[in-house]
Amino acid sequence: MELKRAVWCCLGGLLSLSVSSNAAAAFFSKKKENQQEAESPIKVNVQGASDELAENIKAYLPSMRGLSCNSSADRMQRFVDASQGKMVKGVEAMGYFSAKLDMQPAQQSGCWVLNVQVDSGLPVLVKESNIKLTGEGSKLPLFSKLVAENPYEPNEVLVSQKYEDLKTNLSRTASRLGFFDANFVQREIRVDPDTREAVINLHFETGQRYQVGEVKVTQDILDEENLAHYLRVHQGEPYDSDVLLTQQRLLENSGYYSDVRINTNYRDAKGNQVPLEINAIRNKRYSYTATFGYATGSGARLEGTMETRWLNSKGHKLDTGFRFSQNDKNVRATYKVPLWKPEHEYASVSGGWATSDNKDIQSDKFNLELSYNRRNKANWQQTAYVNLLNERTKVEGEPAISSLLTLFGARVSKTESNDSLFPTQGWRAQAEIKGSHDALLSDLTILQGTANLRYLTTFDNGSKVIAQGGIGASKVDDITNVPKSLRFFAGGQNSVRGYDFETIGTTDDKGLVVGGRNTLTTSLEYEYPVAEKISVAAFVDAGDAFDSWGNVNMKVGAGVGARYKSPIGPIRVDFAVPKDDTSDVHFYFSLGPDL
Numbered sequence: 001m002e003l004k005r006a007v008w009c010c011l012g013g014l015l016s017l018s019v020s021s022n023a024a025a026a027f028f029s030k031k032k033e034n035q036q037e038a039e040s041p042i043k044v045n046v047q048g049a050s051d052e053l054a055e056n057i058k059a060y061l062p063s064m065r066g067l068s069c070n071s072s073a074d075r076m077q078r079f080v081d082a083s084q085g086k087m088v089k090g091v092e093a094m095g096y097f098s099a100k101l102d103m104q105p106a107q108q109s110g111c112w113v114l115n116v117q118v119d120s121g122l123p124v125l126v127k128e129s130n131i132k133l134t135g136e137g138s139k140l141p142l143f144s145k146l147v148a149e150n151p152y153e154p155n156e157v158l159v160s161q162k163y164e165d166l167k168t169n170l171s172r173t174a175s176r177l178g179f180f181d182a183n184f185v186q187r188e189i190r191v192d193p194d195t196r197e198a199v200i201n202l203h204f205e206t207g208q209r210y211q212v213g214e215v216k217v218t219q220d221i222l223d224e225e226n227l228a229h230y231l232r233v234h235q236g237e238p239y240d241s242d243v244l245l246t247q248q249r250l251l252e253n254s255g256y257y258s259d260v261r262i263n264t265n266y267r268d269a270k271g272n273q274v275p276l277e278i279n280a281i282r283n284k285r286y287s288y289t290a291t292f293g294y295a296t297g298s299g300a301r302l303e304g305t306m307e308t309r310w311l312n313s314k315g316h317k318l319d320t321g322f323r324f325s326q327n328d329k330n331v332r333a334t335y336k337v338p339l340w341k342p343e344h345e346y347a348s349v350s351g352g353w354a355t356s357d358n359k360d361i362q363s364d365k366f367n368l369e370l371s372y373n374r375r376n377k378a379n380w381q382q383t384a385y386v387n388l389l390n391e392r393t394k395v396e397g398e399p400a401i402s403s404l405l406t407l408f409g410a411r412v413s414k415t416e417s418n419d420s421l422f423p424t425q426g427w428r429a430q431a432e433i434k435g436s437h438d439a440l441l442s443d444l445t446i447l448q449g450t451a452n453l454r455y456l457t458t459f460d461n462g463s464k465v466i467a468q469g470g471i472g473a474s475k476v477d478d479i480t481n482v483p484k485s486l487r488f489f490a491g492g493q494n495s496v497r498g499y500d501f502e503t504i505g506t507t508d509d510k511g512l513v514v515g516g517r518n519t520l521t522t523s524l525e526y527e528y529p530v531a532e533k534i535s536v537a538a539f540v541d542a543g544d545a546f547d548s549w550g551n552v553n554m555k556v557g558a559g560v561g562a563r564y565k566s567p568i569g570p571i572r573v574d575f576a577v578p579k580d581d582t583s584d585v586h587f588y589f590s591l592g593p594d595l
Contacts, residue, residue: 060090069111137206178239181207213273297500299326330354363484365391391483409434487515497576498557505545
């Protein structure tokens with residue numbers, strides 16, 4: 001009996017070496033089973049075992065790729081012989097060390113079936129877990145937490161995957177934090193099949209933590225002073241691979257570099273300091289984007305931007321853009337200056353000219369804006385600004401009015417999506433508040449706020465729903481003195497489809513649409529895929545621009561459309577009609593992502 005126990009103890013000590021890769025299959029066995037079924041028409045029926053144990057037995061079987069319904073009996077027997085040891089490992093990984101297994105091939109409906117009969121017996125239970133952590137790392141919370149969360153409760157079934165996971169997590173944590181000399185002083189599972197008890201002995205020695213050594217950066221864009229603003233790793237700091245990854249992403253996201261590589265080799269360490277080499281390859285200096293659209297009533301629309309990723313060795317940037325359509329035109333430019341934490345804050349000066357024209361009201365404006373921009377830890381883009389606005393507004397048949405306003409404002413925005421070009425889940429939110437006072441370099445006093453939300457979700461059948469809503473409100477004495485760009489309108493491709501651009505809003509005594517103090521819009525769209533890259537869509541839009549919240553008259557438009565996933569983004573074609581005149585068909589064409 002003592003000899004038998006000694007043998008089992010030795011086998012238990014080797015268990016950690018023999019099941020590490022196979023035990024992982026315990027929780028992914030269904031996936032492997034499905035893959036095997038796709039590889040071979042032969043079925044495996046397991047009887048006498050729980051569903052979990054049966055799936056794990058299947059997961060440990062050799063590949064069935066070479067088997068078919070026409071395989072010979074000798075070929076099937078060779079597979080059975082090769083499976084015996086694998087199945088034993090499969091049940092032992094689940095804690096059954098005295099199981100009896102029998103696999104028999106049989107013909108059924110013109111094909112082979114493998115019938116596995118299991119007598120699992122009783123599982124081995126964990127009597128005690130002796131987990132010991134020594135070395136410099138034992139004082140760190142990450143290691144202490146791993147050891148404190150003992151993977152096994154007393155008398156829990158010995159599922160070896162938990163043991164393997166603990167070893168893996170300890171090794172990964174040591175590698176991440178720079179304990180490159182860490183090792184397992186002891187790692188064994190001692191199993192006594194007679195008493196069905198197991199004792200786990202695990203001793204992990206972290207050794208000494210390495211530090212960051214000399215940091216050498218190779219790049220040819222920023223000068224030394226401004227490059228220092230982008231460096232988050234410094235000589236003498238504790239080594240942490242997560243910090244290195246953050247450093248790499250920071251440089252990549254700066255836009256200056258197309259590829260950033262951080263090379264480390266702890267074998268080159270001197271005095272337990274690991275030298276770092278950061279190689280940053282310059283990006284293309286200029287980036288261009290363009291979008292095109294068409295809508296009944298407003299005609300074709302062309303938009304373009306050019307980003308200059310760096311202007312000088314200080315890393316300053318310049319963004320320029322334009323928009324031309326039948327109803328509005330603008331040109332704009334923004335000069336950006338990275339600040340002390342350039343990954344999430346910068347100052348900017350922007351300006352531009354714009355004209356807006358519908359059949360009832362027109363405007364021309366110049367604006368100049370100075371802003372501070374930052375992104376917080378939750379990834380909200382936040383902006384505080386001062387905007388000097390000089391605008392000329394003219395209502396058809398009325399004299400033009402000129403306005404000079406100094407607007408103080410703040411805006412926030414955030415986009416969350418699982419893909420920038422073809423998202424299937426995500427949302428976009430933005431809000432802004434701004435105002436001017438006639439005592440502060442302004443012709444009038446106004447306070448205005450807006451908020452917009454767009455949400456997208458995709459169902460299991462591939463269909464998706466896009467919902468959006470917007471709201472805006474102004475506090476001002478006389479709307480007729482407000483420049484057109486601060487009045488609210490609805491209607492058009494990005495508002496209420498089925499109506500012409502800016503044809504929904506408060507009207508004057510002549511029936512001309514002159515815009516309102518407030519606005520409310522909403523939209524619901526459903527897409528259904530009919531081919532790999534083609535979907536059909538149905539939608540309903542509603543909205544109004546009005547002066548009083550007690551006098552809201554929502555205009556409703558509805559329609560159908562098609563979507564095509566082109567290499568440069570989704571292409572949309574829509575047809576919409578207003579609810580009050582279904583013979584007035586409007587056509588829309590656009591290109592760009594859903595969020």
